[in-house]
Amino acid sequence: MSARARRKEKESEKENPFFGFLYTDNPDFHEATCTKPPASRTAFRFSDAVRYVNCSTIVRHVGWQCGSTPRSIFPRAVVYQPYNRRTESPVLDELSIATQRTTVMLSDLRRKISDFGLLKANWDGEDAQPITPETLATALQVLERLALVLERKNIASRPSARPFPDGSVFLKWIQGQKELAITVQDRTVEAQHWQPLDAFRSEGLWQISIDDVPEHIDWVLT
Amino acid sequence: MGINLGCIGEVLTNSEHVLRGLNPKHCEDGLPTEGCFIVKATDPVNDGPSYGIHLAPPDQEAVPLGVRQGITAEIFLTKLPNPSYGIARLNVGQALQNVIGSGVRFVQKDDEDWGEHRAAHSMMTGHQQLQRSTLNDLKRYLAKLASQGMLKAPVTG
Numbered sequence: 001m002s003a004r005a006r007r008k009e010k011e012s013e014k015e016n017p018f019f020g021f022l023y024t025d026n027p028d029f030h031e032a033t034c035t036k037p038p039a040s041r042t043a044f045r046f047s048d049a050v051r052y053v054n055c056s057t058i059v060r061h062v063g064w065q066c067g068s069t070p071r072s073i074f075p076r077a078v079v080y081q082p083y084n085r086r087t088e089s090p091v092l093d094e095l096s097i098a099t100q101r102t103t104v105m106l107s108d109l110r111r112k113i114s115d116f117g118l119l120k121a122n123w124d125g126e127d128a129q130p131i132t133p134e135t136l137a138t139a140l141q142v143l144e145r146l147a148l149v150l151e152r153k154n155i156a157s158r159p160s161a162r163p164f165p166d167g168s169v170f171l172k173w174i175q176g177q178k179e180l181a182i183t184v185q186d187r188t189v190e191a192q193h194w195q196p197l198d199a200f201r202s203e204g205l206w207q208i209s210i211d212d213v214p215e216h217i218d219w220v221l222t
Numbered sequence: 223m224g225i226n227l228g229c230i231g232e233v234l235t236n237s238e239h240v241l242r243g244l245n246p247k248h249c250e251d252g253l254p255t256e257g258c259f260i261v262k263a264t265d266p267v268n269d270g271p272s273y274g275i276h277l278a279p280p281d282q283e284a285v286p287l288g289v290r291q292g293i294t295a296e297i298f299l300t301k302l303p304n305p306s307y308g309i310a311r312l313n314v315g316q317a318l319q320n321v322i323g324s325g326v327r328f329v330q331k332d333d334e335d336w337g338e339h340r341a342a343h344s345m346m347t348g349h350q351q352l353q354r355s356t357l358n359d360l361k362r363y364l365a366k367l368a369s370q371g372m373l374k375a376p377v378t379g
Binding site: 123124125126128160162164165166170172181183192194200201202204205 | 245247248250255256257260262303304320354355356358359362363
C-alpha cells in the first residue's frame with residue numbers, strides 16, 4: 001500500500017466510530033452509538049475521547065475492557081463517534097456541530113423518557129402510578145415529532161420531561177414568553193399554551209393527535 | 223348544587239398561610255414542579271390535597287387571640303414522609319386569587335396522624351368542579367407560587 005493510501009486510510013479511521021469508555025457522568029461528555037467495533041483493541045486514551053463528542057443512543061456494551069486498566073475506573077462502556085468532520089467551510093463546520101448538538105439533546109431526552117418505563121408503582125413514595133408501556137410509546141412518538149421540528153429548525157432548545165404521579169408523562173417547554181405543556185397518558189396527548197409566562201389562564205387545552213404535535217412545537221418556537 | 227364546605231371544617235381566610243410538603247421526586251433543580259400540586263376532578267371532596275396551617279413564630283406576625291391551631295415549618299417537616307421533603311409557604315388569598323368564586327377553598331380538617339397537631343391540618347377542596355384546563359392552570363400557578371415561598375429546599379440525589 002502506498003504512503004498516500006496509508007495516510008488516507010489512517011485519516012479515514014479517525015472518522016470511524018469506535019468503542020470506548022465513559023470516565024465520568026459529566027453531562028458535557030456526550031455519548032454515541034455505533035455499530036462498528038474498532039479495528040484493534042488498543043488501549044483507550046482519555047485524551048482521544050476528549051476530542052470526540054456525539055449524540056445518539058447509548059450502546060451499553062457490558063464486558064468491554066481495554067488493556068490492563070482496572071475495570072472499576074470505567075462506569076460504563078459506550079461507543080464514540082468523531083464529530084470533527086472537516087469541511088471546506090467553517091460555516092458548515094458550525095452547522096455540523098449545531099446539528100450534532102440538537103441530536104445530542106434529542107438523544108438525552110429519548111433516553112430520559114425511556115427510563116420512565118423503569119419506574120415501578122409507588123415510585124415517589126406517595127402511591128404514584130407507573131408509566132404504562134402505552135404511555136411510554138406515545139410519549140416517544142411525540143418526541144419523534146418534536147425531533148422532526150427541531151432538526152428542521154436546527155434548534156438546540158429543549159423541553160423538560162417528567163413522569164407524573166398519575167402515570168402520565170409531562171413535557172414542558174418555555175421559550176421566551178411562551179410556555180407549552182404536553183401531557184401524554186396512554187394514547188391521549190393534550191397540549192396547553194400560556195402566553196405571557198405570568199398569565200394564569202392558558203390560551204387553550206387541546207386533545208391532539210401525534211401528527212398535530214409539530215404545530216404546537218412551531219407555536220412555542222416562533 | 224355546589225359543595226357544602228361548611229360540613230367539612232372551617233374555611234381558611236385569605237390572610238392565613240398554608241404549608242405544602244414538596245416531594246423531591248417532583249422537584250427539578252431544587253424547585254417544585256406541577257407534580258407537587260396535582261389536583262384532579264376525581265379527588266374526594268372530603269379528602270383533598272393536604273396542607274399544614276402555618277403558625278409563624280410570635281415575633282414574625284401578630285397572632286390574634288382565638289386563632290385556629292397552626293404548625294411551624296419545623297414541626298410540619300416531622301409530619302412529612304421523610305426529611306428530604308422541601309417546604310413551601312403559600313398565602314391562601316394569593317393561592318386562590320385566580321379562582322375566586324369557583325368554590326376552591328382551603329379548609330381545616332383534623333388529621334389524627336398528626337397527633338397533638340391534628341387541628342393544624344387542612345386540605346384543598348372545591349377544585350373538583352373546575353374544568354381540566356383550569357386545574358392545569360392552578361397546579362402550574364401553585365408550583366410557581368411555591369417556588370417563591372420556599373422555606374426549605376428538597377433534598378435530591
